Amino acid sequence: MRRFGQLAVAVLALLATGIIAAGSLWLGGYDPLVAGAAMFQGSFGSGTAILSVTMVRAVPLIVTGLAVALAFRAGVWNIGAEGQLYAGAIAAAWVGLSWGSAPGWFLTPAALAAALLAGAAWAAIPAFMKVRLGIGEVIPTILMNFVGIYLAAFVVHGPLQENRGVFPQTDPISDAARLSVLVEGTRLHAGFLIALLVGLILWAGLRWTHFGFQVRSVGASPDAARVSGMIESKRVLLVVFLSSGAIAGLAGGIEITGVTFALYEGLSPGWGYTAIAVALLAGLHPAWVVFTGLLFGGLEAGAGAMQREAGVPAAWVSAVEALVILFVLAGDQIRRRFGA
Amino acid sequence: MTEVAARLDGILRYFGHVKALDGANLEIHSGEIHGILGENGAGKTTLLSILGGIIHPDAGLLEVGGSPVRLQSARAAWKMGIGLVHQHFTLVPGLSVLENLALGRRHTGHRWTLHLKEIRKEASQLGELTGLTVPFEASIEELGVGDRQRIEILKALLRKPQLLVLDEPTAALAPAEIDQLFRLLRTLAEEGRAVVLVAHKLDEILSIADRVTVLRQGRTVMTAVRADVDTAILTDAMVGSSRSEGEAPMTPARNALPALGQSSDGLAQKRESGNRSVAKLKGIDVYSPQGGLALQDVGLEVMSGEVIGVAGVEGNGQRELALVLSGRQQVASGKLEIPEHVGFIPQDRNREGLAADFDLTENVALALHRNPQFRSGPLLRWKLIGLHAAEIRSRFKVKSSGVRALARELSGGNQQRLVVGRELSRLPELLIAENPTRGLDFTATAFVRGELKKLAHDTAAGVVLISTDLDEILEVADRVFVILRGKLTPVPSTHDSREAVGAMMLGSRLEVH
Numbered sequence: 104m105r106r107f108g109q110l111a112v113a114v115l116a117l118l119a120t121g122i123i124a125a126g127s128l129w130l131g132g133y134d135p136l137v138a139g140a141a142m143f144q145g146s147f148g149s150g151t152a153i154l155s156v157t158m159v160r161a162v163p164l165i166v167t168g169l170a171v172a173l174a175f176r177a178g179v180w181n182i183g184a185e186g187q188l189y190a191g192a193i194a195a196a197w198v199g200l201s202w203g204s205a206p207g208w209f210l211t212p213a214a215l216a217a218a219l220l221a222g223a224a225w226a227a228i229p230a231f232m233k234v235r236l237g238i239g240e241v242i243p244t245i246l247m248n249f250v251g252i253y254l255a256a257f258v259v260h261g262p263l264q265e266n267r268g269v270f271p272q273t274d275p276i277s278d279a280a281r282l283s284v285l286v287e288g289t290r291l292h293a294g295f296l297i298a299l300l301v302g303l304i305l306w307a308g309l310r311w312t313h314f315g316f317q318v319r320s321v322g323a324s325p326d327a328a329r330v331s332g333m334i335e336s337k338r339v340l341l342v343v344f345l346s347s348g349a350i351a352g353l354a355g356g357i358e359i360t361g362v363t364f365a366l367y368e369g370l371s372p373g374w375g376y377t378a379i380a381v382a383l384l385a386g387l388h389p390a391w392v393v394f395t396g397l398l399f400g401g402l403e404a405g406a407g408a409m410q411r412e413a414g415v416p417a418a419w420v421s422a423v424e425a426l427v428i429l430f431v432l433a434g435d436q437i438r439r440r441f442g443a
Numbered sequence: 444m445t446e447v448a449a450r451l452d453g454i455l456r457y458f459g460h461v462k463a464l465d466g467a468n469l470e471i472h473s474g475e476i477h478g479i480l481g482e483n484g485a486g487k488t489t490l491l492s493i494l495g496g497i498i499h500p501d502a503g504l505l506e507v508g509g510s511p512v513r514l515q516s517a518r519a520a521w522k523m524g525i526g527l528v529h530q531h532f533t534l535v536p537g538l539s540v541l542e543n544l545a546l547g548r549r550h551t552g553h554r555w556t557l558h559l560k561e562i563r564k565e566a567s568q569l570g571e572l573t574g575l576t577v578p579f580e581a582s583i584e585e586l587g588v589g590d591r592q593r594i595e596i597l598k599a600l601l602r603k604p605q606l607l608v609l610d611e612p613t614a615a616l617a618p619a620e621i622d623q624l625f626r627l628l629r630t631l632a633e634e635g636r637a638v639v640l641v642a643h644k645l646d647e648i649l650s651i652a653d654r655v656t657v658l659r660q661g662r663t664v665m666t667a668v669r670a671d672v673d674t675a676i677l678t679d680a681m682v683g684s685s686r687s688e689g690e691a692p693m694t695p696a697r698n699a700l701p702a703l704g705q706s707s708d709g710l711a712q713k714r715e716s717g718n719r720s721v722a723k724l725k726g727i728d729v730y731s732p733q734g735g736l737a738l739q740d741v742g743l744e745v746m747s748g749e750v751i752g753v754a755g756v757e758g759n760g761q762r763e764l765a766l767v768l769s770g771r772q773q774v775a776s777g778k779l780e781i782p783e784h785v786g787f788i789p790q791d792r793n794r795e796g797l798a799a800d801f802d803l804t805e806n807v808a809l810a811l812h813r814n815p816q817f818r819s820g821p822l823l824r825w826k827l828i829g830l831h832a833a834e835i836r837s838r839f840k841v842k843s844s845g846v847r848a849l850a851r852e853l854s855g856g857n858q859q860r861l862v863v864g865r866e867l868s869r870l871p872e873l874l875i876a877e878n879p880t881r882g883l884d885f886t887a888t889a890f891v892r893g894e895l896k897k898l899a900h901d902t903a904a905g906v907v908l909i910s911t912d913l914d915e916i917l918e919v920a921d922r923v924f925v926i927l928r929g930k931l932t933p934v935p936s937t938h939d940s941r942e943a944v945g946a947m948m949l950g951s952r953l954e955v956h
Contacts, residue, residue, distance in 0.1 A: 312821045316805075316812055323805075324798035330789050331809045332771055 108438045109386040113395075116384065116430035124423045128415065138413040145408020146401035152408075154289040159362060161400025163188070163374045165298040166354035168381030168392040169305055170222075174347035175387050176309065178322040179340060183229060183244030184351040185375025186251030190225035191218030191352025193255055195359040196366035197263065199276025207279040214280050215297075215356045222352015223345040225251060230344035234337050240344070248375065256368045263366065272367035282361040294357035298393070301350060305389035318343055351375060372403070373421070380428045399424065446473040447509065448606050448637035449494065449525070454503035456489055456661075461852070463489040464500070465661035471606065476628055476638045478652030478669075480645065482681055482884035484842075484854035485658040487641050488530055491610050494639070495527030496520030507606075526604030528595050530611045530641075530882070534583045541566070541579040544598050562601075569600055573627045587758020588911075589616055596624070607631060608639045613647055614881055617756045618913060618945045625651045643884055644914075645674055657681055682886065719747040720780075721873045721905035722768060727777035729763045729929075737763040739929040741777070745873060745905035750895060752920025753909040753931070756948055760929040761909045765789070765877045768907055786871030788862055790878045792855075796862040799851035803843060806850050807832040807865050814869075831868070839864030840890075856887040863891050867898055873905045874898055880915060892919050913945055 125135040146157045167184040174181035194217040202210060229243035259271045266274055282293040309315040320328040321339045328334045354374065359366060381399050385391035406420040449471045456464040464486045471477050481487045492498040493505070496514035505512055507523045514520045520527065534543050545562045563579055570576050575597045577590060586594075592612060599607060607628075613621045628638050628651065642648050648655060655672060657665040657680040665672075665680045722745040731737035738760045745751055745768075755761055766772035767779065769787040789795040797806050808828050811817055817824050817831075832846045839860045843853055850858060859879065866874060876895060880888040896919055899906040909926075910916050916923055923934040925947040934944055 311823060311825070313812060313818055313823050314821065316808060316823055319805075320798060320801075320809055323800050324794070326791075326794045327796065327798045327809060330771060330787065330795040332769065332785070332787065333810060333813050 109388075112431060112434035112438050113384055113386065113391075116427060116434050119430045120423060120426045123426060127419075127422075131415075133413055133415050138409050138415050141409045141412035142402075142405030144405075144412075146405035151289065152404065154286055154291045156290075156404040157397065157401045158295055159290050159292070159400075160403045161397045162292075162294045162298050162361070163354045163358050163371070164377060164381050164399050164403075165393055165396030166301060166357060167351050167374050167378035168385065168396045169298075169301050169389055170347045170350035170354070171378045172382035172385065172387045172389055172392050173305055173309075173318075173350065174343060175382060176322045177318045177340060177343040178325060179233070179344050179347065180239075180241045181226065181229075181244050181344065181347050181351075182241055182379070183226065183247045183251075183348070183375070184354075184378045185371060185373065186244070186248035187222040187225045187348040187351035188355040188358075188371055188375050189251035189255045190221040190348075190355065192355030192359050192366055192370055193258055193263075194218050194221035194352070195280075195356035196273050196276060199280035199360065199364075200263065200273060203277035203279070205279060207281075210277065210280040211282060211360055214276070214360050215353060218352045218356025218359075219349040220352070222355070223349040225352065226344050226348020230341055230348070233344065234341050255366060255370065259366055259368055265365075270367070273365045275364045276359065280360055281364060282357070290362070292361035294361035297353070297357060298396075301353070302389045302393050309389065314339075314342075351378075377403075377424055380424050380431075383431045384427055445475075447471070448473045448507070450504075450506040451490065451494065452504040452506075454490065454493060454500045454505075456486075456493065456498065456500050456503075462661055464493075464503075466503070466663075467658060467661060468663040468666075469494075469656055470666070471637045471639055472654070473605070473637050474632055474635045475653040476632050476640060476651055478648035478655045479639060479641045479658065480648055480655060480677055480681055481658035482856070482886060484660075484856065485681070485884075486661040487658055488610055490658065491527060491608050491639065491641065494520070494525060494606075494608055496525070497527070521602060521604075524603075524605035526599040526602055526607050528599045528607070528609040528612055530614075532588075532591050532595060534591055534594060536583045538583060539579065540577050540581050540583065540586070540594055543583060543594060544579075544601060546598070566597060566601060570597060573597075573600065573630075574623050575600075575627070587756065589620060589757050592616060593620075596627075604636070606637045606639070610641050611643065611882065612640070613642050613644070614911075617911070617948055618941075621647070643882070643888070645677060645885065649674065649677075659683055678885075681884070719903075721745045721747050721782065722785075722907075723778070723780040724767070725778040727767060727779060728775040729760075729767060729772065730775050731763070736775075736929050738767065738774075738931075741767075741929070741931045743768075743924070743931060745907060747872075747903040747905055748899055749921040750899045750906040750908055750919055752916035752923045753907065753926050754913055754916045754923060754934075754944055754948055755909075755911065755926035757911050759926050760931075761877065761911075761926055762790075763929075764926065764931070765875050765907075765909050768873070769875045782872040784869065784871060786866040786869055786874035788866050788874070788876040788879045790881065792858050792862050797850040797858055800849060802849050803836060803841070803846040803861060804829045804832040806861060807835060810865050811869065835861065835864035835868055839867075856883050859883055859887060859891065863894060867894055870902060871898075871904060873907070875907050875909070877909045878911060879908070880910075880912070888915075895919055913941060913948065917941060917944070 128135040128138050145152055147153055167188060170184050171181060195214040198214040198217045225247060229240045229247060232238040232243050233240045259273055263273045265272055285291045285293055285295065309319060317334045317339050320334055321336050325336060329336050358370065363370065377399060381392060381395045385395040402420055406417040409415045410417045447470060451467065451469040454464050454467045467486060467490055469490060479487050489498060493500050496517045496519050505514065512523060541559055541563055544566050545557060545559060575593045577594050577597060596612060612624060616624065632638050652669050654666065654668050655677065656663060657677060659681060724741055724743045727738055727741040728736055729738040753761065753764065763772060767774055768781065769785040770781050793799065798809060808823065812823055817828050829846055836843065836846055841860045841864065842857050863879065879891050883891065895906050895908060898904050908916065908919055923944060925932050925934055925944060934947065
């Protein structure tokens with residue numbers, strides 16, 4: 104019943120978003136059918152579109168979506184996935200550049216491990232403020248996003264700027280640091296498997312393990328968790344916060360080692376924020392995050408095609424993504440009211 | 444002759460798939476005190492909420508003063524002269540008492556501005572008249588449940604309702620305060636207003652009501668004049684003659700201790716039944732969040748096989764005592780010896796006992812997931828926990844659609860059965876129960892009290908029962924203590940009469956009345 108209710112909310116939210124999106128296109132003087140067809144063509148319309156564009160775009164969305172879903176499940180409102188992603192990207196790029204002569208079996212994992220650590224470190228500041236000082240995490244995590252974004256900008260203008268010194272970006276990382284391509288002739292890289300693996304670990308961990316149950320308990324009822332006398336809530340919150348940051352950082356590391364091979368300004372088009380929509384639409388359920396991540400990956404992949412074919416600005420897709428959040432939140436409230 | 448203040452006829456109301464009211468009727472006369480009785484989940488609160496405009500019926504007729512009305516909101520009900528005092532407090536924390544009293548009130552001629560002074564004048568006059576004295580400047584968080592209840596009643600009276608509806612107002616009050624409240628209700632009725640009152644204690648209703656209505660499973664089964672009924676008749680009406688309707692039996696479940704791998708008999712033998720100390724507190728001080736001492740030099744030794752009763756008016760340090768005894772709060776100073784795992788039945792089962800969005804199994808796991816039996820490496824053995832939850836569900840008669848039902852879908856009594864079952868199934872050496880029967884009907888109350896006694900006497904555990912209900916303490920406890928302003932005082936067994944303990948509970952504060 105509950106599963107069905109959540110699924111119904113997600114489907115209805117998507118439907119409502121679709122209707123409003125089509126209406127807004129029509130009002131703006133575009134042909135919704137042409138735009139929709141272009142979007143579909145660009146995202147799921149061909150093997151290349153799916154493998155080289157949609158799935159590649161979905162990877163950072165799935166991984167940051169998982170980071171957000173984990174945090175939200177414990178009642179940690181980590182809005183800082185964007186900053187944590189940048190921290191991870193900086194760390195991965197630095198490892199890939201400075202240890203360029205190391206062999207691939209070492210360098211790729213080292214770059215990703217550095218991304219994990221950097222993401223956790225980025226989350227550590229708001230985590231400490233929450234657990235030790237009792238300061239709500241929403242504002243600190245948002246503010247840390249700006250620090251992360253501008254730190255990346257500083258790095259590519261300064262210490263890690265390419266040797267030519269022309270563009271605000273790093274040199275390409277060594278070949279050894281790059282993730283391998285999964286399907287010959289496409290851009291789909293091993294990062295997709297990593298995303299699936301993280302999703303699997305979170306799904307199984309939350310569902311079956313002792314610690315995962317504590318995480319869900321703290322999220323479902325902080326008071327009951329505390330009074331049960333069985334759960335050290337602060338420790339659980341700290342571990343979840345740092346893990347969430349680490350996973351978001353991993354998304355940045357995967358992007359560097361799998362797609363861009365270099366760090367540059369504006370690396371993320373706001374994945375860390377879109378991740379919130381991805382996680383909420385999935386009902387904070389790790390297995391569903393994979394699907395909603397693919398869906399949003401498709402949206403972003405199709406946005407480019409839509410701009411070319413139908414002249415609709417790609418930024419319009421961001422508004423559509425925001426609509427999804429609003430409808431999911433509203434639908435969830437309605438579902439609760441009717442007790443389904 | 445008798446004027447009908449309000450009439451509800453054939454009221455039907457569903458919550459999801461659960462039928463809360465199934466054609467309930469209620470007729471309230473002006474100038475009477477109308478008592479409403481029924482077990483947990485019989486639909487009492489739902490019916491009152493419909494009267495108060497908070498819940499809308501799916502079908503049925505509602506008449507106020509002879510004409511049919513639709514109450515769209517609480518405000519609409521107020522305008523019709525119906526004042527509802529909720530079972531759960533609706534005061535705004537962070538605001539002062541006076542500001543809370545001012546909520547929703549508008550003075551004639553002052554549409555846009557707040558006139559606290561006038562409200563204060565009015566409230567203190569009314570307070571003097573009714574004996575409901577409240578500290579106007581205090582903030583809500585600083586006050587105990589008794590004060591909050593008085594504020595709720597005063598808030599309702601300030602709006603001069605013609606029909607005053609009170610949902611369990613006595614649960615949080617001391618005996619002397621209940622007497623005072625009842626005198627006030629009688630005065631209101633004599634002025635020609637109507638009073639509707641829900642209380643779980645049958646004798647309270649019998650002592651004050653003019654007429655009584657009994658609800659069972661969402662239906663009105665009886666409305667009668669007080670003189671025509673007695674305890675036996677009302678009990679029969681509430682429980683029903685046939686038990687096949689899914690009602691739990693009155694007697695505590697036999698052998699209601701599901702053993703974690705061993706029978707309770709075996710365990711009882713293992714624990715020597717002699718006078719073994721289970722917990723020891725010496726010179727315990729605890730600071731309250733507002734500063735000041737919540738507990739002051741508290742000493743207590745709990746022996747195996749006994750129930751210790753701690754009586755007191757809410758807000759005198761019970762909360763802190765319960766948390767300290769169960770190892771859930773740090774002490775400022777003093778010596779504390781308690782077992783590693785203490786069973787704890789917290790007062791607020793909705794918030795602290797259960798996670799509302801967890802199902803039965805998960806709620807059982809909440810307290811048991813550290814038990815090695817339910818773990819294998821980092822994994823939880825959910826199948827085993829599910830079986831254990833099913834056992835608790837059947838032995839403690841938790842009415843639910845199954846172990847996958849959410850806690851929020853259970854009625855209050857069944858939630859408490861789940862919490863009690865869960866805590867007892869751990870066979871704790873020490874169990875702390877904090878107002879464990881508040882808000883429960885007498886079937887569930889008898890059940891819980893029986894289980895507490897059985898745990899102490901049959902398995903040689905120590906039980907500390909902390910309750911504001913003096914009758915409960917006197918019925919269940921082997922030794923009685925009184926807690927007053929953070930100090931714990933033993934009551935000599937020669938002096939544990941209702942009157943003597945009641946006077947000690949109030950200290951000198953209310954003895955003037």
